Amino acid sequence: MSTAFLLTTLAMVVTPGTGVVYTLAAGLSHGRWASVAAALGCTLGIVPHLLATVTGLAALLHTSAVAYDAVKYLGVGYLLYMAWATLRDKESLSAEGAAAAPRSAARVIVSAVLINLLNPKLTLFFVAFLPQFVPAGESGSVGALLRLGAVFMALTFVVFAAYGMGAAAVRHRVLARPRVLTGIRRGFAASFVGLSAWLAVA
Incomplete structure (x- = not known):
């Protein structure tokens, strides 16, 4: 496994995107356990893209405009x-919400999985990225792709969990400032809108 692969993967994972935004929101809203659950969900959401790349299903997204756009x-x-x-969810980022029953880990994970699952650009990224680090014509290329994908997923989990834990660490300080909470909530909402616009036109 090359240094170039690890550095490129790390740069890809560290760059804030939909998964990072969701993990930060989970950490601020529900604490450390939720940030880890969100990181896990985002990581699991990579699995279908990796399998699509390995089995060749990604070629369908690449060649079919209808499937890709869908x-x-x-x-x-x-x-x-x-x-x-x-x-809408004003309770999560509030002192009252912190004292209320926490959101279930399953709901956090499912939301995180959907965020990555419904991003076709992740599959196309794997198509363009992973094969570069597997020598052409080498036997066991499928296994090599799976190993590289597993490393990508492991780094995703570690980095996303670190983001989320960092957000959770300042959660109680943030909860004491209602105006800051409102700004953060609007900022996350604006980030999701901006990322949706980027996905639509990119």
Whole structure:
């Protein structure tokens, strides 16, 4: 496994995107356990993209505009839903919400999985990225792709969990400032809208 692969993967994972935004929101809203659950969900959401790449299903997204647009606009719609839900859910980022029953880990994980699952650009990224680190014509290329994908997923989990834990660490300080909470909630909603627009036009 090359240094170039690890550095490129790390740069890809560290760059804030939909998964990072969701994990930060989970950490601020529900604490450390939720940030880890969100990181796990985002990581699990990579699995279908990796399997699509290995089995060749990614070629369908690449060659079929209808299939690609269908997945893409489902993703756009889900991100817009996340923006609306973030604005509506005023209880999560509040002192009252912190004292209330926490959101279930299953719901956090499912939302995180959907965020990555409905992003066709992740599959296309794997198509363009992973094969570069597997020598052409080498036997066991499928196994090599799976190993590289597993490393990508492991780094995703570690980095996303670190983001979320960092957010959770300042959660109680943030909860004591209602105006800051309102700004953060609007900022997350705006981020989801912006990311949906990027997905729609990119």
